[in-house]
Amino acid sequence: MEILTLSIGVGVLFGFFLWEKTGLQPGGWVVPGYIAFFLSDPWLLAVLVLSSVLTLYIYRISEFWFLSFGQRKIVFILVLSILISECVHFITELFLESKSDFESKTIGYIVPGLIALSAERQGVPKTLSAIFICSVLVRLFLIFLFGEVVSVL
Template sequence: MNSELFLVVGVVLGMLFTELTGISPGGLIVPGYIALFWNQPARIALTAAIAIATMFAIKFLSRWMLLFGRRRYALFLLVGFTIRAGAQLILPSLFPALGGLEAVGWLVPGIIASDIDKQGAPKTFLALGAVAALVRLVDLVVL
């Protein structure tokens, strides 16, 4: 299955999952991206770590800034982007054995962090894992 189909199937399954359970799998486009990189667990783990760091950074910033709605979501995206860029610059020099390890996508960590902030990390990561696994299953069985 090509990358566009992964994203489309991820959006459809993510919407169905959210409608059936009331739990968001880390945003609508995220399960497709995670499924796309399913065979690269280090990238997925780095993405999760950046998402958690982003969530804590926003919680820290919200002590001094009035954050809600679109402004809050935009800050999740910007902080996630910034942390990801910093990790891409710093990690190779600190841990050469990692090679060119990068997170999944530039906005994905911020999108995940926004959902973690709303519903907690366990629900978000379990839902994300379940939907991404379903996307891979669709790839293996149907397509």
């Protein structure tokens, strides 16, 4: 089994336990596993949080002009997340000369939308706190299982 697959699976399990005990949803079921796998790259996480917050606030501004709920809201936020993430990645590559690698592209499109959906329901501080707690626990579990070296792909 690949480490990323295990990380996502353990993240789903830990996220479920966190939700059961506290009622806090850690972004989405797969988010803690992805975040835990990329905790060693703080710039990537900063771009991820920026994309998520921008997605949420642009959604809230655009919500004024049209009514969105249910599946329409989910699709709109995920598509908006893809567009915003692409713009943020372009800007960071242009101005910060950040490395353009597969991992940042993989984590940077759908995951911000899942985080924005959760933050829209329960608020940004609660969502980010739940993600942080769950991701750190997943990372610690992976370190316990595989030792100190848990490399990105």
